[in-house]
Amino acid sequence: MRWRGVPLGLKLQDAGSVDAPGVDVHVYAASDLDAAYLTALSDEIVYRYNLALDLAPFYEQGRGDPQLAPAIDRWCGMRPASPGSLYEYLIVAIVLQNAVIRRSIQMMQALLETYGTLLAFDGQAFYAFWTPQELSGVTEDALRELKVGYRAGSILRVTEAFAEGQVDEFALRAAPRELRRAALLDLYGIGPASVGYILFDVFHQWDELNHISPWEQRIYSKLFFDRDPADPVPVEQLLQVLDERFGVWKMLAVHYLWEDLFWSSARDPIPWLQELIRR
DNA sequence: CGGCAGGTGCGGA
DNA sequence: TCCGCACCTGCC
Numbered sequence: 001m002r003w004r005g006v007p008l009g010l011k012l013q014d015a016g017s018v019d020a021p022g023v024d025v026h027v028y029a030a031s032d033l034d035a036a037y038l039t040a041l042s043d044e045i046v047y048r049y050n051l052a053l054d055l056a057p058f059y060e061q062g063r064g065d066p067q068l069a070p071a072i073d074r075w076c077g078m079r080p081a082s083p084g085s086l087y088e089y090l091i092v093a094i095v096l097q098n099a100v101i102r103r104s105i106q107m108m109q110a111l112l113e114t115y116g117t118l119l120a121f122d123g124q125a126f127y128a129f130w131t132p133q134e135l136s137g138v139t140e141d142a143l144r145e146l147k148v149g150y151r152a153g154s155i156l157r158v159t160e161a162f163a164e165g166q167v168d169e170f171a172l173r174a175a176p177r178e179l180r181r182a183a184l185l186d187l188y189g190i191g192p193a194s195v196g197y198i199l200f201d202v203f204h205q206w207d208e209l210n211h212i213s214p215w216e217q218r219i220y221s222k223l224f225f226d227r228d229p230a231d232p233v234p235v236e237q238l239l240q241v242l243d244e245r246f247g248v249w250k251m252l253a254v255h256y257l258w259e260d261l262f263w264s265s266a267r268d269p270i271p272w273l274q275e276l277i278r279r
Numbered sequence: 280c281g282g283c284a285g286g287t288g289c290g291g292a
Numbered sequence: 293t294c295c296g297c298a299c300c301t302g303c304c
Contacts, residue, residue: 093286094286096285096286097284097285097286097287098283098284098285098286098287098299098300098301099284099285099286099300099301099302100283100284100285100302100303101285102302102303103284103301103302103303104285106301106302107301144300147300147301147302148300148301149299149300149301150287150298150299150300150301151299151300152300154287188287188288189286189287189288190286190287191286191287191288192286192287193285193286193287194286194287197285213285213286214285215284215285216285277285
């Protein structure tokens with residue numbers, strides 16, 4: 001993780017129980033970090049991993065739903081986490097667009113190997129992201145050599161916006177929802193699908209579900225209506241039903257059910273799901 | 280080897 | 293506001 005420009009190695013360890021949860025964080029850095037820095041870092045980790053999120057009201061409502069209740073039991077305590085910064089998530093979102101997972105990973109690997117910082121700590125080695133300043137000024141052709149294709153333009157324009165200080169992640173956290181949405185949509189290469197993921201994952205809007213892409217439509221049609229993925233339920237109908245059923249928690253509810261389904265299939269493959277997930 | 284993928288911007292209706 | 297289309301690249 002980078003925090004305030006400093007590349008850090010983090011090691012998070014379980015240090016509690018379900019009833020009395022706790023996390024130990026070991027911080028590795030090239031130079032000494034003062035107390036104020038560590039306090040701010042701790043606050044940021046709590047934010048990014050949603051460690052202070054009170055799930056009780058969600059569970060209270062969700063236990064009344066016959067499909068959601070068993071998922072809540074299996075995943076009690078689970079909260080979404082987005083370990084990276086807004087800028088880092090935007091880069092990942094761009095790399096995910098119009099590509100299968102395997103190719104997204106390949107593009108991300110090439111970008112990190114070229115522009116990231118390899119950090120070795122605790123017997124491990126991971127890449128930290130580059131800063132917007134470090135990548136601004138790189139030519140589009142140089143990025144295209146990494147086989148990111150037309151995404152090079154989006155990566156550069158988003159990078160320039162951050163390098164020039166046009167986007168303030170912390171100001172956006174405090175901004176009104178519609179202003180936040182508009183600021184994200186203003187970024188070149190960032191459209192409704194990416195914004196939906198970002199408002200949920202990065203800005204923790206648990207009711208953010210306004211866009212369902214075709215691949216999600218097929219999965220939700222089967223998951224919620226047991227409908228043949230080849231003949232999916234219209235997006236408008238899906239949005240309406242999920243809103244009525246899960247209200248202000250609707251995207252968190254979908255997240256719980258999606259994780260439950262995905263990991264169930266990881267242990268014991270679910271044929272229809274395997275077919276719908278491209279690798 | 281054509282078609283399409285965990286989208287988006289753009290031009291035209 | 294909506295719709296069709298092009299777009300890098302890799303893989304089925």
